[in-house]
Amino acid sequence: MLKIRTLAIVLSIAAIIFFSRAAAQDSKFVPMDDYYSLMVKFHSVDTVLVVFPSGNLITKADSAFITGFVFWGKQPHYLFKEEHSLKSSDYKMNIQLFGAYYLFSKKRLLEVPIEQCDAGFRVDTNVFSHPHDAFFYITDSATRFYTCKNTPEAPFPIRALVTGAYQLNVFNGYNYALNGFYSDVTGAKRLNSVSLFRNRYFKQPYSSNFFNIFISNDLGADSLKRSIAQEIDSFVLQLCSLLKCDTALVPTTNLYFYKNREELQLFLAQPLGNTMYGKSLGDANHIAGLNLSILKHEVGHTVIDNAIGLNPNPFWQEGFRQFSDYFFSAESLAKDKDTTSQNIQLLSSSLVSNSNGIYYNNWNHYAISGCFVKFVIDKIGFTQFKQQYIDGSIEKYILEKHNLSMDDLIIEYKSSVL
Numbered sequence: 390m391l392k393i394r395t396l397a398i399v400l401s402i403a404a405i406i407f408f409s410r411a412a413a414q415d416s417k418f419v420p421m422d423d424y425y426s427l428m429v430k431f432h433s434v435d436t437v438l439v440v441f442p443s444g445n446l447i448t449k450a451d452s453a454f455i456t457g458f459v460f461w462g463k464q465p466h467y468l469f470k471e472e473h474s475l476k477s478s479d480y481k482m483n484i485q486l487f488g489a490y491y492l493f494s495k496k497r498l499l500e501v502p503i504e505q506c507d508a509g510f511r512v513d514t515n516v517f518s519h520p521h522d523a524f525f526y527i528t529d530s531a532t533r534f535y536t537c538k539n540t541p542e543a544p545f546p547i548r549a550l551v552t553g554a555y556q557l558n559v560f561n562g563y564n565y566a567l568n569g570f571y572s573d574v575t576g577a578k579r580l581n582s583v584s585l586f587r588n589r590y591f592k593q594p595y596s597s598n599f600f601n602i603f604i605s606n607d608l609g610a611d612s613l614k615r616s617i618a619q620e621i622d623s624f625v626l627q628l629c630s631l632l633k634c635d636t637a638l639v640p641t642t643n644l645y646f647y648k649n650r651e652e653l654q655l656f657l658a659q660p661l662g663n664t665m666y667g668k669s670l671g672d673a674n675h676i677a678g679l680n681l682s683i684l685k686h687e688v689g690h691t692v693i694d695n696a697i698g699l700n701p702n703p704f705w706q707e708g709f710r711q712f713s714d715y716f717f718s719a720e721s722l723a724k725d726k727d728t729t730s731q732n733i734q735l736l737s738s739s740l741v742s743n744s745n746g747i748y749y750n751n752w753n754h755y756a757i758s759g760c761f762v763k764f765v766i767d768k769i770g771f772t773q774f775k776q777q778y779i780d781g782s783i784e785k786y787i788l789e790k791h792n793l794s795m796d797d798l799i800i801e802y803k804s805s806v807l
Contacts, residue, residue, distance in 0.1 A: 417586060419569045419579045421554035423660045425460075428553030430531035431483055432460045436468060437534075438482040442492035443473040448541065454548055454701075455487060455536075459746045472498070483532050490524070490537040501526060501535065501573045503557075509539050512559060512567060512580075522566075525558040528573045544671050548701070554658050555581075563671035568658055583656065590656075591645065598622045600644050607648040610679060617644075617679070624685055625692060631716040633771075634696035642691050643673040644684070650677035669694070689713055698779030703748040704741050704758050705778060711759025712766065722763075725756035730806050732757060738795045741784075764802050 431437075439455055441447050447455075447469060456467050470479070472495055480497060491505045503526060504511040509518030517524070523538035525547055538545055546552075546563050557580070559567040564587070569580035591603040592611065597618035604610050621644070629636045647653040650666050653675050659665050667683040668675045669690035676684050689710050700706050715722040729736075732753045740747060740754065741761075748754050765783065766774045769790070777783045784795050793801070 417581070418655050419555075419581050421658060421660050422556075423554070423662065425551075425553040427527040427529075427531045427556055428460055429463075431527055431534050432463045432465060434465055434483045436482065437465045437485055438479055439467055439469045439485045439487055440472055440475065440498065441469070441486075441488040442494075443471045445488050445492060446471075447487060451487065451541075454545075455485065457701075460553070461746075464745075483534070485534040485536060487536050489539055490535070491539070498533070501528060501533070502571045502576065502578070503535070510537070512557070512571075513578075515559075515567065517559060517561070517566070519561065521562040523560045525552055525560075526571075527553070527556055529556075546670055549670055550657060550668075551659060551663055554660050558658065563673055565656070565658060587656065590652075594643070599625050599639055600642050602644045602646070604646045604679075605648045605652070608646060608679065610646070613679065617681075617684075620681065621684060621688060624688065627717075628689060628692050628713060629696060632692070632697065632713060632775075634692070636696070638696040639692055640672055640695055642688070644688075645673060645675045646679055647675065647677055653677045686710065697775055700778050700781055702741075702781070703743055704754075705762065705783060707748070707755055708758030708762035709778060711755050712762040714759070715763065722760075725759050726806075728753055728756035729760045733803055733806055736761065736799055736803065738799060741795055741799070761802060764805070765798075 439447070452469070456464075465483075472493060475495065484498070486493065486498060490503065490510045491508060493499060493505075499505065502512070503524060506516055506518060508520075509516060509522055510524060511517070512524075518539065520540040521538075521543045523543050523545055524535065525537075526535040527533070536545070536547065544560075544563055546560055547558070552558060555568040556570045557568060558565060561584070565581075565583040567580055568583060569578065571578040571580065590605060592606055594601040594603050595614035595618060596602070599622055600618065602614050602618060604614065625639060626636060629639065645653075645656075647656070650664070651661065653668075654661060654663070654665055657665070657668060657670075657675060666677045666680070667687045669687040674684065674687040674691060676687065690706075693706075693710060693713070700709070711725065715725075732751075735751065735753060736757050739745075740757070748758075762774075765787070769777075769787065773786070774783070777786045787793050787795075787798055791798075
């Protein structure tokens with residue numbers, strides 16, 4: 390993903406003005422909460438109680454996602470309980486519900502404007518019962534946080550997006566279906582039908598070997614669809630060959646080209662304080678304008694995530710993607726080496742672990758992680774790196790096989806750079 394995450398909760402006056410202008414381009418979109426007020430309030434407590442449906446245990450991966458969800462530096466302590474184990478005193482805590490919404494049974498947990506239905510949930514007259522449907526909701530009091538998906542296998546985009554600019558977010562797979570504000574106290578609502586907006590905004594897709602290409606009606610680039618398709622199909626074939634992975638594992642992916650980044654961020658519910666020109670989300674890539682370099686960056690994520698594996702740590706994920714550019718361009722490697730040497734003080738074990746979500750604070754981290762990944766690959770070998778990348782155990786492997794802590798490895802790398 391190409392973006393800088395602004396950590397300051399209070400956005401600059403300029404950013405707010407820019408967002409107001411962008412929102413005016415499509416008045417149908419309900420303006421976002423630029424301050425993420427409810428999300429910040431929910432995570433401001435010392436302890437959060439995570440509740441899941443009885444008999445539906447939370448997986449290790451989901452537990453790691455929940456406890457690792459750091460919202461602008463505040464990370465509460467988490468307790469986990471099955472629904473049937475709840476006591477009266479528990480309801481005084483901030484509660485995060487996780488799991489299939491239709492499986493919860495305690496009425497005190499269901500007093501929100503989302504209704505249960507067979508194998509899914511309902512928002513007004515809209516029924517979401519597909520296995521890949523999910524929703525995110527925070528109550529007006531910010532004491533209940535619903536992160537519910539219909540099946541354990543359903544993708545959950547809030548793992549990859551800074552979510553919270555809207556009170557309610559409903560997903561069909563990796564796409565927003567609805568978002569906006571829906572009071573659990575008054576019933577007042579202001580909702581965006583994002584699926585409807587998307588259908589109006591994009592031309593009919595052009596399909597290639599790997600992609601369905603959607604271009605904003607405002608870009609008027611029908612004649613470019615074929616050349617874009619040829620260029621990006623060729624890139625996928627080359628990248629798979631260089632990474633020694635199977636093209637059959639690369640899924641058919643939707644490519645969405647927006648008029649500009651402001652409109653991209655409207656569709657992905659990202660306030661302009663989070664600068665985003667491209668985003669890879671599962672079976673879709675979102676691109677501002679017709680920028681092929683950003684497109685290739687995001688498509689590279691699609692290839693790596695699907696044909697090799699997904700590592701949730703952005704340092705390794707972005708670093709591996711950055712490293713893959715070095716196959717194509719010696720100039721790219723030289724540029725990243727220069728950037729890294731000038732900013733070597735930024736490399737630390739905290740950056741590698743993405744402590745407090747710091748990776749996206751600085752554009753220079755991309756170059757640093759790319760060069761560091763190359764260093765690690767040179768040390769342990771490409772095949773071994775890919776395996777540890779998939780397993781999420783790069784640090785553990787290096788410690789066990791080379792008797793080096795991450796701090797030791799960073800010192801070794803810095804000595805080779807300085």
